[in-house]
């Protein structure tokens with residue numbers, strides 16, 4: 001239900017100017033592909049070297065120049081557990097700056113529909129599983145990503161405040177761990193799934209008989225293919241309106257050890273797997289309750305096995321051009 005924004009669910013105008021912030025990233029590039037295939041004809045995006053979203057004046061100039069009616073904010077400082085744990089100041093301040101600049105400029109220009117992306121790490125470390133949207137701010141955060149999580153929680157509040165003060169029908173979505181074509185495969189900075197694909201594929205090609213993963217392998221995580229994420233974003237923009245963030249996931253999880261087995265099988269690695277327990281495990285379990293999303297009419301379509309195969313194939317075809 002709308003909270004006084006006047007939002008009417010329905011198809012967005014395919015000819016309206018639509019800004020995808022972060023359009024070259026994992027999520028932004030998938031959203032761009034999804035919007036193109038859905039018929040949107042006036043998409044805009046800038047790389048960080050063309051437009052640094054930390055530069056407030058440049059962001060306001062960009063909005064004045066392109067006057068978007070719709071915006072997805074998929075630009076952020078993003079990384080895996082070690083990057084978050086090592087550079088908390090960067091994850092806090094860059095994300096706050098990007099969010100505040102983009103959301104303020106979008107408000108000044110009266111953007112009609114805007115989707116802010118947070119992350120499942122906003123929820124308490126020991127939240128009841130599966131994690132409902134109502135768990136927000138009910139307990140302590142996981143220390144390896146608390147700085148990033150606080151920035152994302154501020155983003156949710158920013159959206160709610162704009163709705164309350166200005167009546168704009170803007171929304172927030174909280175994705176679970178994402179993966180797919182266009183991911184960051186860097187050895188130290190990436191999330192677990194691309195890290196395992198790279199490590200196991202290298203080991204299989206080099207004929208290594210042991211690989212070493214981080215942590216104990218016992219934490220449980222949920223993984224959503226980024227093409228599903230992009231489809232969910234468009235669905236929410238067309239059908240959901242409300243102040244509360246919406247969880248986006250598949251509704252099922254597995255251990256990191258089980259994930260490692262699936263990746264080994266997909267790349268043809270048959271050697272041993274060891275665990276470096278000096279590296280952090282992070283939250284013991286992160287499984288989202290997706291009943292709000294299901295009630296809004298959307299469910300994930302891509303199985304983890306198919307998604308891993310697709311991502312391995314993309315990785316093998318794009319190794320030369322990868323970041324990091």
Ligand SMILES: NC(=O)C1=CN([C@@H]2O[C@H](COP(=O)(O)OP(=O)(O)OC[C@H]3O[C@@H](n4cnc5c(N)ncnc54)[C@H](OP(=O)(O)O)[C@@H]3O)[C@@H](O)[C@H]2O)C=CC1
Nearest residue numbers: 022024025026027047048052053075076078117119177178
């Ligand atoms: N990946 C995941 O598992 C998850 C991601 N999310 C959320 O989804 C969103 C997108 O993440 P994802 O696609 O994975 O991240 P990526 O790192 O793949 O992409 C981030 C994008 O943000 C842009 N960006 C970063 N800093 C700036 C800046 N200062 N100015 C302009 N652009 C900038 C980058 O631009 P450029 O490439 O040009 O530098 C890039 O396009 C984020 O909000 C993230 O928190 C949430 C849960 C899980």
Ligand SMILES: C[C@H]1O[C@H](OP(=O)(O)OP(=O)(O)OC[C@H]2O[C@@H](n3cnc4c(=O)[nH]c(N)nc43)[C@H](O)[C@@H]2O)[C@@H](O)[C@@H](O)C1=O
Nearest residue numbers: 080081084119121145190191192195213214215280281282
């Ligand atoms: C999306 C989410 O991403 C981050 O949180 P995370 O869920 O802990 O994500 P992760 O993918 O980095 O790790 C998942 C698990 O996997 C284990 N693991 C094994 N081997 C490797 C490995 O080689 N690399 C990585 N990164 N992890 C590994 C690792 O020890 C951990 O137990 C957040 O900081 C937060 O910012 C956020 O929102």
